[in-house]
Amino acid sequence: MIGAQWGDEGKGKITDLLSRSADVVVRSQGGVNAGHTVVVAGQTFKLHLIPSGILYPNTECIIGSGTVIDPQVLIEEIEQLKALGVTVDNLYISQTAHITMPYHRKIDQASEESRGEYKIGTTGRGIGPTYADKSERTGIRVLDLMNPEHLHKQLGWTINYKNVILEKLYNLPALDSEKVIEDYLKYAEFLRPYVVDSSLKIYKAVQEKKNILFEGAQGTLLDLDHGTYPYVTSSNPIAGGACVGAGVGPTTIDRVIGVAKAYTTRVGEGPFPTELNDSIGKQLGDLGAEFGTTTGRRRRCGWFDAVIGRYAVRINGLDCLAITKLDVLDELEEIKVCVAYEIDGETCYHFPTNASQFADCKPVYKTLPGWQKPTTSCRSLTDLPKEALNYLKFMAELMEVPIAIVSVGPSRDQTIIVEDPIHGPKRALLDADGIRVGET
Ligand code: GDP
Ligand code: IMO
Ligand code: MG
Numbered sequence: 001m002i003g004a005q006w007g008d009e010g011k012g013k014i015t016d017l018l019s020r021s022a023d024v025v026v027r028s029q030g031g032v033n034a035g036h037t038v039v040v041a042g043q044t045f046k047l048h049l050i051p052s053g054i055l056y057p058n059t060e061c062i063i064g065s066g067t068v069i070d071p072q073v074l075i076e077e078i079e080q081l082k083a084l085g086v087t088v089d090n091l092y093i094s095q096t097a098h099i100t101m102p103y104h105r106k107i108d109q110a111s112e113e114s115r116g117e118y119k120i121g122t123t124g125r126g127i128g129p130t131y132a133d134k135s136e137r138t139g140i141r142v143l144d145l146m147n148p149e150h151l152h153k154q155l156g157w158t159i160n161y162k163n164v165i166l167e168k169l170y171n172l173p174a175l176d177s178e179k180v181i182e183d184y185l186k187y188a189e190f191l192r193p194y195v196v197d198s199s200l201k202i203y204k205a206v207q208e209k210k211n212i213l214f215e216g217a218q219g220t221l222l223d224l225d226h227g228t229y230p231y232v233t234s235s236n237p238i239a240g241g242a243c244v245g246a247g248v249g250p251t252t253i254d255r256v257i258g259v260a261k262a263y264t265t266r267v268g269e270g271p272f273p274t275e276l277n278d279s280i281g282k283q284l285g286d287l288g289a290e291f292g293t294t295t296g297r298r299r300r301c302g303w304f305d306a307v308i309g310r311y312a313v314r315i316n317g318l319d320c321l322a323i324t325k326l327d328v329l330d331e332l333e334e335i336k337v338c339v340a341y342e343i344d345g346e347t348c349y350h351f352p353t354n355a356s357q358f359a360d361c362k363p364v365y366k367t368l369p370g371w372q373k374p375t376t377s378c379r380s381l382t383d384l385p386k387e388a389l390n391y392l393k394f395m396a397e398l399m400e401v402p403i404a405i406v407s408v409g410p411s412r413d414q415t416i417i418v419e420d421p422i423h424g425p426k427r428a429l430l431d432a433d434g435i436r437v438g439e440t
Helices: 011-019 071-083 102-118 127-136 148-169 177-194 198-207 239-246 279-287 306-316 355-360 386-399
Strands: 024-027 036-040 043-047 060-063 091-094 212-215 257-261 264-266 300-302 320-324 334-343 346-348 362-369 403-407 415-417 428-430 436-439
Touching: 011 036, 011 212, 011 257, 011 320, 011 403, 024 198, 060 198, 071 177, 091 177, 091 198, 102 127, 102 148, 148 177, 198 212, 198 239, 239 306, 257 306, 279 300, 306 334, 306 386, 320 386, 334 386, 362 386, 386 403
Parallel strands: 024 060, 024 212, 060 091, 257 320, 320 403
Antiparallel strands: 036 043, 264 300, 334 346, 334 362, 403 415, 428 436
């Protein structure tokens, strides 16, 4: 299950929903930049690193190898869940995941400041620098954290090196390496019972024919390789990234579910063709409570963009969609959908990977009538106002994939299951008129 837009699509809610029939839920990329919200019986849970399946005590939750772990934040998250009465005995942490260190956070924040108008608008959680060290092969992994002697040696060298960057490049105070090592050794003892060979654990679950859900963080357009570079995150949130990050082969994955909002949001910098800098944009932000779960920043809001939707279908091989936050559109008189872009006077139906074309493109809109009735109590497609149903049909036709789930509110029960998202039909085959004629 992956985000089909720029993150915050409602993946937490959909993961929680799908976890009902999952034996194992795996986070395979990202770190504490993610903020996944789950609302159950009026109680709100905000998860950053722990898979959103954790609310089910019998579902095994794995923080996979491709993630980056800030142990301090993870420990806080574990403590908060325990305080709310949630058991975390079903949590497992990959021994090969990389560790976010204090210098990563400092360098992330300082580098953003020094970029000025070229800043990315990161979450400031040290994600980019942690993945950069992983690629540079100077990273600290969970395994290193579990070996005090080794950690001393490795961190002694690394902190001296990072201190030069902090002091000389950013004019910041140096870190006290002994203090950092002492703190991280404490974190290691707290986390030790959770550490496993995650790829092996997942492999055994595959052999036992268990249902495994890979919970994406961020979204397709924040993908390091296929997103709106450089305004992206430093991991691969697309479906293919789940294989790399979890350590499973592509043949393991039966089905790919994309989560998209009924409109679009983006938090951070970077181009956003359908952005609404007007009262409707503000209305969507207010009604949708569009504030970042991790940083509290106001999210930018705009119309649904089907060019991006089709790109997400292509890049992830989506079988079906979960459309969230339909209720946020309830009051609108009319609703626009971007069906194509105008680039240099030409109509373009495909996402332009050329960043400057994307920055300059003009959305081509189709306007649909709104329904101006509440949908939050709808529990089946037949409960929906006909304009809302038409809006969903239009989206599915544009993206050429069926909609399996429609979400009409943050709670678990505010959901319409259109077709079984796990065992339902594979990707639809449509004829030239957009009529479903079979499946691939
Ligand atoms: P994630 O990062 O993809 O898990 O999404 P976030 O949790 O960051 O943001 C989604 C927000 O929308 C959260 O506050 C959810 O509780 C909320 N939400 C999810 N689905 C719906 C929905 O259908 N309607 C409304 N109104 N809110 C929703
Ligand atoms: P979830 O999992 C939305 C954005 C940041 C910034 C860019 C790079 O909740 O959907 P980073 O800190 O990763 O280096 O920031 O990516 N970003 C997200 N936006 N949802 C997220 O996660 C995000 N994680 C990172 O705002 O633009
Ligand atoms: Mg989020």
